[in-house]
Amino acid sequence: MTHALSIIWNPSEGFDIGPIKLRIYSLMFVVAFTLGWYIMKKIYDREGETDDKLDKLFIYTVVATLLGARLGHVFFYDWDYFKNHLSEIFLPFRWNDKGEFEFTGFAGLASHGAAIAIILAVVWYSKKIIHRPVLWVLDRIVIPVTSGGIFVRIGNFFNSEIIGNEVKDPNMATAVKFVRGEDWLGKAEAMRATGAQTPDLAYSMIENDPKFADLLAKIPYRYPAQMYEAVLYVFVFAIIFYMYWKTPARKYHGLIFGVFLVLLWTVRFVVEFVKSSQGGFEKLSVFNALSTGQWLSIPFIIAGFYLIFTAKKRVETL
Numbered sequence: 429m430t431h432a433l434s435i436i437w438n439p440s441e442g443f444d445i446g447p448i449k450l451r452i453y454s455l456m457f458v459v460a461f462t463l464g465w466y467i468m469k470k471i472y473d474r475e476g477e478t479d480d481k482l483d484k485l486f487i488y489t490v491v492a493t494l495l496g497a498r499l500g501h502v503f504f505y506d507w508d509y510f511k512n513h514l515s516e517i518f519l520p521f522r523w524n525d526k527g528e529f530e531f532t533g534f535a536g537l538a539s540h541g542a543a544i545a546i547i548l549a550v551v552w553y554s555k556k557i558i559h560r561p562v563l564w565v566l567d568r569i570v571i572p573v574t575s576g577g578i579f580v581r582i583g584n585f586f587n588s589e590i591i592g593n594e595v596k597d598p599n600m601a602t603a604v605k606f607v608r609g610e611d612w613l614g615k616a617e618a619m620r621a622t623g624a625q626t627p628d629l630a631y632s633m634i635e636n637d638p639k640f641a642d643l644l645a646k647i648p649y650r651y652p653a654q655m656y657e658a659v660l661y662v663f664v665f666a667i668i669f670y671m672y673w674k675t676p677a678r679k680y681h682g683l684i685f686g687v688f689l690v691l692l693w694t695v696r697f698v699v700e701f702v703k704s705s706q707g708g709f710e711k712l713s714v715f716n717a718l719s720t721g722q723w724l725s726i727p728f729i730i731a732g733f734y735l736i737f738t739a740k741k742r743v744e745t746l
Contacts, residue, residue, distance in 0.1 A: 434601065434602065435604055436604075436635060437604045437607065437652075438608060438632070438634075439586055441587070442455070452583060453584070453586060454583075456580060456582055456583030457583065459579050460576030461576065464489075465572070467575060468568070468569065468571075471571070475568075485558075485569070488550075489546060489549060489573075494537075496541040497538055499545070500537070502517050503541070505708040539577070561742075563682040563735075564681055566682070566685040567682065567684040571684075574664050574692060575665050577692070585655050588608040588609035590653060590654050590703065590704075591609045591653060591654070592652060592656075592702045593653075594649065595648075595651055598648075602652055603649040603651070604650055605650070607631050607634060607644070609650070610647055615627040618634060621640070651703075653703040656699050656702070657696070657699045660695040668687055668691075680742060681739070681744060682736075682738070683735065683736060685732075686733070686735030686736035688732070689732025689735065690729055693732070694725075700722045705719060708720030
């Protein structure tokens with residue numbers, strides 16, 4: 429008997445609004461950036477900074493997040509493919525092997541790439557716009573960044589991507605059967621197997637039509653790695669939010685940022701143990717002891733500890 433919390437997960441990708449489909453994943457990005465702006469607005473009001481400077485930071489952060497996340501995926505996880513398909517790095521479509529036009533969207537965003545790009549954008553912003561120390565800005569911007577990470581991971585869950593490894597016991601709580609998440613059962617394969625004319629109908633038939641019960645049974649139950657990460661990010665957010673608003677931590681440049689680096693990337697490191705491989709340089713024998721995501725997280729964690737232990741040297745005296 430399946431546990432009450434284990435589920436078959438087959439949500440629609442979004443909502444049809446006339447000829448346009450509003451994707452839940454895209455909506456989660458909108459929520460993340462909107463909430464992030466609101467949080468940062470409260471912080472800037474407290475610090476006496478203007479809305480003009482906030483708006484510039486918002487623009488830089490949005491561009492850096494999307495551009496960095498995309499390039500991070502390309503170079504960290506899938507360069508073997510993109511080195512032969514350079515146009516697809518920034519174009520949301522391609523011509524498939526049959527020469528047919530295919531809309532792909534941007535399937536592939538890496539949080540490590542986004543983190544690097546945001547840091548670089550903040551360096552520029554701190555020197556050219558706000559004229560505050562880089563760590564002063566980073567201590568504050570990581571609060572909305574963490575809240576945004578929660579919603580992005582929820583979006584990944586709705587997209588049935590970044591799924592976990594197979595569970596040993598399908599009756600365990602939180603085990604999830606991702607009907608749309610298996611590489612061997614993509615949209616074309618699902619339509620071919622069912623004879624359906626649309627992917628949504630095909631996946632619905634696989635889930636609900638007894639004729640395809642054998643196909644449904646082949647889909648394994650997996651760890652919902654995205655939701656594990658989202659829930660743990662809530663705790664990271666709560667800690668650094670409290671540090672900024674309720675303690676003197678904001679006066680020690682780099683302290684909040686350091687705690688963020690240690691906590692968030694430790695969460696990422698740990699969750700990687702139950703996450704399906706995303707590819708990348710972990711395929712090389714010298715790196716196969718850990719996943720690509722874990723190797724990329726280690727430098728951030730080390731940098732975080734350094735900032736924490738040296739924060740007392742950077743006390744704000746104003």
